[in-house]
Amino acid sequence: MSATLRENRRATMQNVSAPSVGRPRSGARRLPTASARDEILDAAAELFAQRGYAATSTRLIAERVGIRQASLYYHFDNKETVLAELLEATVRPSLDYAGEITGQGLEPAAALHALVRYDVGVLLGARWNVGILYALPEVASEPFTRFRQERERLRYAYRTLVSACGGHLDNPEITGDLVFGLVESVIGMRRDLDDLPATEVLQGIVAAAALRLVGRAPGV
Known part of the structure; x- marks a missing residue:
């Protein structure tokens, strides 16, 4: 092939647009x-x-x-893995925070107050109210094992803090579960109430109610 022919072919190829990648x-x-x-x-x-x-x-x-x-x-991989990641994102930040405040030397009631405020902030701060999906029958299946485990660890963190608030409670474990349920009640409020208080206001209300449940005065 002559040099002139090769140059003409090269010029022709350069003028052809490359196909786009993907859609x-x-x-x-x-x-x-x-x-x-x-x-x-x-x-x-x-x-x-x-x-x-x-x-x-x-x-x-x-x-x-x-x-x-x-x-x-x-x-x-599938729809289940999408939901699992969404659900885990509703508990993991609060679980991590519970671990952080444990090492800060806070008085138990102060630590409980801080965790409740933080957890409520996580549940209300998400762009979409994913917590309403906790009760789905599918969440009891294997793809959601890690979510269930992390949620139980968060529940245990509440029980531990409630128990540390004092020996005057008849059943610290049940009281801890009540506090945990109180926090998660904001999921239903977010779904049902058209005029939900501002996040910061609701954080304070729920945290104060949690302290009352353990027999401690609000205002920590």
């Missing part, structure tokens, strides 16, 4: 600064909370994000 999104990004994985989680949380878990498919989640269903499966 562009079908619309604007949900969360412009978030990763694709976080956008999937956000879309799934919205759909699970508003339409219901059973009524939401991975195809619908992908459509809400504006990606192909196959792209969703690059990040998650």
Whole structure:
């Protein structure tokens, strides 16, 4: 092949546009600064909370994000793993915080007050009210084992702090569970009340109520 022919072929190839990689999104990004994985989680949380878990498919989640269903499966194996990660995100921050305040040398009532405030903030601060999915029958299955374990560890942290608040309680374990349930009651409030108090206000109300349950005066 002559040098002139080779140069002509090279010029022709350079003028051919390279094929695009992948398929562009079908619309604007949900969360412009978030990763694709976080956008999937956000879309799934919205759909699970508003339409219901059973009524939401991975195809619908992908459509809400504006990606192909196959792209969703690059990040998650199935719908169960999406929900599991969402549920774990509602308890893990508070569980980590419980571990942090344990080593700070706080008086037990002060530590309990701090944990309640923090935990309520986590449950109310999430973009979507994922906590309403705790009672799903599917959550008792194997894919959600880690979530159930972490939630039980958080419950145990409450029991431990309540027990440390004093020996005057007839049943510290039950009282600890009552405090734990009081905290999680904000999930139902968020679902049912149209005029929910500001997060900071509700944090204070629930924390004060928790101290009353253990026989300690609010205002720690």
